[in-house]
Amino acid sequence: MYDWFARATASVGDVRTGCVRALDLDPGDTVVEFGCGPGVNVPALREAVGPTGRVVGVDITGAMLGRARGLAERRGWENVEFVRGDATDPPVRSADAVLATFVTSLFPDPYAVVSDWCELADAVVVAAFAPRGNRPANAALAGFARVNGRLFDLDSDDPLDRLDARTTAARRALADNAETVTEERYLFGTITAYAGHGRAVAPGE
Numbered sequence: 001m002y003d004w005f006a007r008a009t010a011s012v013g014d015v016r017t018g019c020v021r022a023l024d025l026d027p028g029d030t031v032v033e034f035g036c037g038p039g040v041n042v043p044a045l046r047e048a049v050g051p052t053g054r055v056v057g058v059d060i061t062g063a064m065l066g067r068a069r070g071l072a073e074r075r076g077w078e079n080v081e082f083v084r085g086d087a088t089d090p091p092v093r094s095a096d097a098v099l100a101t102f103v104t105s106l107f108p109d110p111y112a113v114v115s116d117w118c119e120l121a122d123a124v125v126v127a128a129f130a131p132r133g134n135r136p137a138n139a140a141l142a143g144f145a146r147v148n149g150r151l152f153d154l155d156s157d158d159p160l161d162r163l164d165a166r167t168t169a170a171r172r173a174l175a176d177n178a179e180t181v182t183e184e185r186y187l188f189g190t191i192t193a194y195a196g197h198g199r200a201v202a203p204g205e
């Protein structure tokens with residue numbers, strides 16, 4: 001179902017192309033997408049890195065990777081690779097850029113994970129649900145989060161609080177580890193994309 005949903009909404013609100021733009025990729029670059037799911041961001045990533053670049057999708061769920069690999073095969077993509085792995089313990093040493101859309105809210109400690117990604121690449125873009133956008137959007141998001149409660153491991157507390165805390169933690173990790181952080185909001189402020197570029201200079205360096 002996620003495959004269908006993600007494809008049906010792929011061009012809504014310019015979120016995906018906006019995130020890829022924020023990576024500031026050059027032709028020939030290698031970009032890693034953590035939690036790539038069925039591969040909805042891959043067409044825009046491929047376009048940005050060109051035929052000499054590489055796109056590596058990492059996901060922990062075999063069924064998602066099956067969908068992504070099927071897509072790559074149908075489209076004849078040769079510079080795309082899908083790897084089964086855990087984004088919290090990345091099976092990748094370095095890349096030019098890292099993208100993760102709608103993934104960091106699934107981690108209990110997004111700060112640690114996003115900080116690690118900043119060690120891998122000079123450009124890291126994270127898109128996540130940003131609760132507290134506006135009232136109707138919050139109501140819709142709260143409903144969505146309840147339906148998907150198990151995904152966000154939200155058994156008891158307020159789903160919006162939990163989402164908010166995880167999105168804030170991801171942003172804080174970029175602020176602490178990247179030289180610059182920019183922010184773009186999409187879909188009435190319900191989705192925020194943070195882009196970190198460069199490495200923060202540690203005090204005394």
Ligand SMILES: C[S@@+](CC[C@H](N)C(=O)[O-])C[C@H]1O[C@@H](n2cnc3c(N)ncnc32)[C@H](O)[C@@H]1O
Pocket residue numbers: 006034035036037038040058059060061064085086087088100101102103106
């Ligand atoms: C909501 S989907 C988002 C998929 C895709 N990024 C998109 O924007 O359509 C979350 C994805 O993250 C993957 N995922 C969750 N935890 C993960 C982990 N620890 N490592 C890698 N992938 C993970 C899930 O399998 C799923 O494909």
